[in-house]
Every structure is written in structure tokens, then in C-alpha cells.
Amino acid sequence: MSSPRLRQGRVSEIGYFYILTTVVDGRRRLFEDEGNAELVIDALRHVERSGRSRSLAWVVMPDHVHWLMELRRGTLATCMNVFKSYSSRKLGVGRVWQHGYYDHAVRNDESLERQARYIVENPLRAGLAKKRGEYPYAWCRWDR
Template sequence: MASPRLRYGRCSRTGNVYSLTTTTHGREPFFSDAGNVAVLVDALRFVERSGISHSLAWVVMPDHLHWLMELQKGTLAQCMALLKSRSSRQLNRISGRKGPLWQHGYHDHAVRTDESLHDKAMYILGNPVRAGLAGGLGDYPHAWCRWPL
């Protein structure tokens, strides 16, 4: 379970860019299955179509998600609650499973104006390479970025 201390100092501002990480319950590798990844990607796109976020990059790892996004409206908590609840409901429904999909909480980092969004996106896309799941940037099938590699 994530520490409640993760919420201390959390500030949500529309128009700010955030790097977010959230982990599956018990670090279960739910997203080793491409069908489950598709459900999560659909949930990411749903949050964006709802006008809450504007995605810049994401990578779905077997047991967690890294997401670089601009908050368009609401709060980070509302954004993450919508993403987690939608993906959980869909995955539980199609797989016949019950129970939580995600751990409570999430890690967030407000990207400073002097940080390069492109560099932050490339760092996120490098996660599968560093984890040994891909040989190089662009080789991992469950990643997306608005900038070309």
C-alpha cells in the first residue's frame, strides 16, 4: 500500500505537466497480457477525451504505468481516480476477476518549466530498456510518445 505521505505537498494546477507513476495491486503483472494493456490504453484515451488530460508520453510496464501528461481540468487525484476506476472496472468485467487492480496512491512529479518535456518523455520510454524488456527505444510495443524517437 502506498504511503499517505505521498499526498503531502501535492498540488494540482491545470496547465502544468506531470510525470505520474502508478503500480498494480501487489505488483501483479496484469499488463504482461497485451489485451489488458489495450484496456488500460483505452482508459488513458478516455481520460484525455474527457478533457481532463493531454498525454505527452506513456509506457505500460507489466506491473505499473508511467504517464507524462498535462492536466487540463480538475485535480491529479480526480484524473487518477478516473483512470484507475475505468481500467479496473473494464478489466474485472472482461476477465471475470474481482478485487483491486491498482495500489492506492501514485507518485507524481510536477515538471519544472526548465525541464525538457522531450527529455522527460525519452526517460519514460527508456523504462522498458532499463528493465531488460526491450533492446532500445521504440522496440517496446506498449509505449507511446507525441514526439518521434
């Protein structure tokens, strides 16, 4: 369960960039399953298709998701609610996500590309891949 303190000072500004992290309930490794990971990727794309976000990078780790996005419409809370409810319905395995999420507003002096590359390199640091681009559930706008 997340602390109410996580919500203190949370600001949602259209046109700003955020790194969002959400964790599977009980840290279950639901996304080791290829089909489950693909459904979560579809949920990220669903939020983008709805016009609420523009993704710059994401990674679906076995038990959590990191997402660098630009808020286009609504609030961070709405984006996460849409993402979590859409993915939970598609997965159909009961409660999927822990309550709440973590967010970091990317400051003007931070490099978006550097932040994106850090996100997609998570599988390397976790020992899930040996080189960048090898892990199938990571995407970065700058890796095209």
C-alpha cells in the same frame, strides 16, 4: 499501501505538466497480457478524451504505468481516479491498483521531451526491449 505523506504538498495546477506513476496491487504482472495492456492504454486515452489531460508520453510496464501529462481540467486525483476506475472496470479482475500514486510536477527548467523519452525508454532499462520503439505499450508525442 501508500503513505499519507505522499499527498503532502501535492498541488494540481491546470496547464502544468506532471509525471504520474501507479502500481498494480501486489506488483502482479497483469500487463504482460496484451489484452490487459491495451485496456490500460484505452483508459489513458479515455482520460484525455474526457478533457482532463493531454498526454505527452506513457508506458505500460508489466506491473505499473508511467504517464507524462498536462492537467487540463480538475485535479490530479480526479484524473487518476477516472483512469483507475475505468481501467479496473474494463479489466474485471478484482482489485487492480495499489492505493495512491506518485507524482512529480515537471519544473519549468526541465525538458518535457527529455522526460518523455526517459519514460518510453523504461522497457529498455528493464530488458523488455532491445531498442526504442520496439516495446508495443509505450508512446511519446515526439516519436511521431
